Amino acid sequence: MEELDLKELFNIFWKSKLQIIFIVLIFIAIGVVYTTNFVTPMYTAKTTLVLATSEDNNGKEKSKETTGTSADTKISATDVTMNSKLVSTYREIVRSSNVIRRVISNLNIDIKENDLKNNVTVSNEKDTELIKIEVTNVNPENAKKIANEIANVFTDIIGEIYNINNVHIVDEAETPNTPSNVNHIKDILIFAVVGLVISVVYILIVNMLDNTIKSADDVEQNMKISVLATIPVYSGTDIEKRKKSRKK
Secondary structure (H helix, E strand, O other): OOOOOHHHHHHHHHHOHHHHHHHHHHHHHHHHHHHHHOOOOOEEEEEEEEEOOOEOOOOOEEEEOOOOOEEEEOOOHHHHHHHHHHHHHHHHHHOOHHHHHHHHHHHOOOOOHHHHHHOEEEEEOOOOOEEEEEEEEOOHHHHHHHHHHHHHHHHHHHHHHHOOOOEEEEEOOOOOOOOOOOOHHHHHHHHHHHHHHHHHHHHHHHHHHOOOOOOHHHHHHHHOOOOOOOOOOOOHHHHHHHHHHHHO
16 A cells, blocks of 8 residues: 555545544444443442551550560650651551451351452552551442451450550541442543544554555556546536536
């Protein structure tokens, strides 16, 4: 296929504009049907925890040294550094089987351990000691209950493992009002863009496969011969108009 300049491409797409619009509208309709009938709404509840140095019963802080002993110290940069390092460990503990099993048992919910674990996301804000726990579920109320229970169970397990109480709940999870996986406008726009791309590709392929002669330029380019004359094509209406104009 010979190279096409921008003007030729524009003319090709302009002549096929109705086909392009039709294909895009079809994909928009498919997008509407898909997002409204085939996407199960999922709700995400979020709770936030913070790592903070806690005091023991005597009003003095505990800090574990690398040797395993404990010493009474004041709040220092070392405590902050230790908590920052613990954030990564705590993120893994939140999704551990021990925590997930206790949550399922405490709430007495009918859900498999792996399914719940896959619906739990743990992250921490950069350069902070905040841990964010997100739970996704088809039931918004269950999502809230599970998120709050995970926070409570996790706090208890940290106390059992490290013998410290340095995890505190900042924000409890609330019942989400809107699905987290459904965005009708976004989905429809995606389908519209896909339809536009497919329509453009379709028009280009059709044009590449079309070897019919449409103008004198096509004859000169494809057959390498000069055009001596052209015969205009008139419709019946054009001929009648010409006859009437001559009579006048």
